[in-house]
Amino acid sequence: NYFSKNPVTGKKVDWYTDFYYPLLNQWAERVRMVTSPDKLIFVEPVPNEFCPTSLAEHQPANMVFAPHWYDLNALFAKAFGDFTVNVQGLSRGMFPLKTFYWGHKGARENYTLQIRNIVEKAHDSLGERPVLLGECGVPMDMNKGEAFETGDFKWQARMMDALITALEQSLIGFTLWNYNPANDDERGDDWNGENFSWFSRGRALPPSLLYYEQDAPSLDNGGRILQSIVRPYAAKTAGIPIHFQYEMNTGTFTYTWVNSTPNPASQTYLKGEKSVFKPPRTGHPALMSLETELFLPSQLAHGRTVIVKGLDPGDKHRYDESRQTLFIVCQDASLDKVHSIVVSLDPPLAPAFAVNDFWGDFGGTITSILVAIAAIVTYFFLL
Template sequence: MQQLMFDIDGPRFVDAQGRHAILRGVNLGGDTKIPLSHAGPNPPRDFSDHRDVSFIGRPFPLEEADEHLGRIRGWGFNVLRLLTTWEAVEHAGPGQYDEAYLDYLTAVCAKANEHGLAVFIDFHQDVWSRMSGGDGAPGWVFEAVGLNLAAFDAADAVHVMQQRYDYASPERRQEDRYPMMSWPRNYQMPVNGIMWTAFFAGATLTPEWRVGGRNVQDFLQETYLGAMRAVAERLRHLPNVLGFDSLNEPSLGWVGQPLSQRRTGPDAASAMPVWPGPSWTPLDGLKVARGLSSTVPVMARGEGRGMQVSGETVLNPGGVSIWLEDGPDPFEVAGAWSLTEGEAAVRDEDFFRVHDGRALDHEQDFMAPFFARVAAAIRSLRADWLLFGEMCPYLMLQGKTFPQPMPERTVNASHWYDIEILGTKLFDPDRAHDEDRQRYGFQLGFIRAMGLSMRDGGAPTLIGEFGIPYDLNHGEAFERWAEGERGPGVWRAHSQALGAMYDAMDGLLLSSTQWNYSATNANDLRVGDSWNQEDLSIFSRDQTTTADDPASGARALEGFSRPYVQCGQGVIAGMTFDGTANVLTATIETDPAIEGATEIFVPNWRYPNGVAVAISGVEAEWRHDVQAQVVAISARGAGELKIVLTPA
């Protein structure tokens, strides 16, 4: 079996020659969250076909692989966070793996290898499943644990675009029906509360909840890991497949929350935010799931974007139960609450916070054993695979970090976004953003420290997701493009925002995979990345121009295609890039025992007349491979090598 394309050495990634490597890549891709049959501007409004869907062709048809992968490599990326979903692998039923899809996914990874792109597999989810407002788990999982997915919308138990948005209306933004970036509401709602609590804490909190003779937690985790092993079996021969993500942005469910006490935002006890819209407690969720109506306050952003009560609403006025059997539910059986003559009563306010007299610690009690199970599952097939670990991202708001001990050969793959840009889709390129840059450095520095403290000797950090919406400022760039404007000015706001993010990551020598590259993206406020009106793709067919144009298909090429040290002949000690002057400055602590040269990606479009390289500190020679877009610098001795790369 061939050596992995990249490995880890303490807090650094290294390539097969032992050179310190920076992995810079993209998530491929946002539209992979949904099957082809549910794509387009007017998708099916229910999920009755959930056992019969296919994800073949996600992220793109195989006949388009060379085009897309060649473009990604040509823009300077060397790694892919390749999305799949539990649903894509096992949609037909438990243990029924889609072998044709697995053939397809293997072929995509093999194609990436041909283009020199490393891959790690992300079993993606958002708010648990497509049927609960996002993507991830297959529909039969709900039936297996006793939930009726056909009743979710009628019971107000989910907030799903396909069922709330009016596709017949010409309005692209429908803030009254489906507010922009409102899909995270589902984390507060009954279906997500039930499923995430069962997935991580079922054995502890609901020991009598059985599925097929197993506790619900064991059933869910073992089935999920079975799908992961089915993928791993197919990919273990490929040297460019580095390993697997544990699970995208896992949720806490109701763990850590009081049963009936209302919150206005994250606090010391619970990291989960309160989003605009109905404000749920776990008791509200349990009542609604059982077919009771519940009157709750409605939250809205006030001055300073803090949350405040703006009114109230009645949830599930029709009294629809989402349990296939009308109760009692597993949480009532376990003693959280009771329903007597139609009235709900709290039996244990601390049910989700305290167990056997001890405060529950979600990361230590539930995530630590989960990380160990994922590592064991993938390494049963290839022992050298890396585990790309993720916690619930909201825990970072509390200053929390990974549980100890983490499995060996784990990478800190935490996510980071500028929440203001992501939530408002606004960015002013004419305003000074010095404070934003300082904030980026501080926040990313904390995430880097999470990796350094993961174990003795530290672990590498790869920012698994970051990025910006391309429908910024009400889709202004799309309008300018449609009117015939071309050039970097169209994407000025986007390039500035992305450039500041990459500047911060360069300063911290962080690896990253930007969110995202969607092959089907469209400049349409309704469509975007084909999922919940998100539009963060660096590529769109609407931006394609001519075959000889390096910017063809790109949005804000200036923001993300920039020089960086891909691998150093020793240890990369520092790196900065001045995008205005196109000057890269880097420092390498050289090790002449390493045969491979320092390699710097140098995009030809930025340096049409070539480059000049000034070297000091250590005797070295350099050469510029224009076709490969690489400057290689070979040092003859050990010491501090300073490199300044400028336009010729």
């Protein structure tokens, strides 16, 4: 069995070093022969797994680490509700009760922990290589396809928000699976029994009724759970991002970044302190501009006032709805200067759902039971 033992040497086979890395580097070499020697190579390990430590010595030049991640419990069961499980932790021996999460707040925390672990393990193995989540998504046919009957995709919207919130808080780019212009409720994506497309041709207007201007609302017709997908993000940052958090139920987001320096000698923190929240602030190219650009969709901001708080005196901001961009210019370019803004909309967005958690849902009941038990114990104690 050459999948378990090398027939020539008799040594136990390692899938990565014996099969994957040779294929990876041969493929990278051939691609660059017909394109460019600087072509970026996106490398994916086994989905949902941490970056193998052996990749560091076998990685091709100009590599982008591009792992895939899905909520495996929801994916295989095609079901999602208030109860979620940290499959990553469970598979690595975590105490089961610590892997259980309740409510939307719990789902956000669960997904954030798992994705952050993948990102940080990648940096532990590879150093400061770019990391992009190469594939992630939400099954639209979950919960026995009930949304196809009711038209209410609330659970898909909640799951997508939890997923993208985790990606935002882990400061990682991603590829959302998927957009399929031929999708419909019956056939799904017409591949492998999947139905992940957040656009459905079966729910869209026919082409003859569409307006094709860039800002035409009819182009969004057929989109599902757009309130979870259409979100602001930092397109260009004059510095190093260190925090982003968006609340889709109000349209408010917080963004924090720090001025960097090209001088690696000014590194001030220990290696063990590195995380997605403490990226290296040194050794980066010198800033060519003081302007930060944030994508702020007109779908959110149209008809509303964009409010920016947290800027220092002399800093400027401008929102251009036609370009769906919020421009921020901060005057203080000194080393390690932290900029933090809170952007909100007036009036705020209408809430799509409640961000519930365990104590919010059951705290009152649990408290009542404990009070009743205490009263009974006290009664018998005083007899």
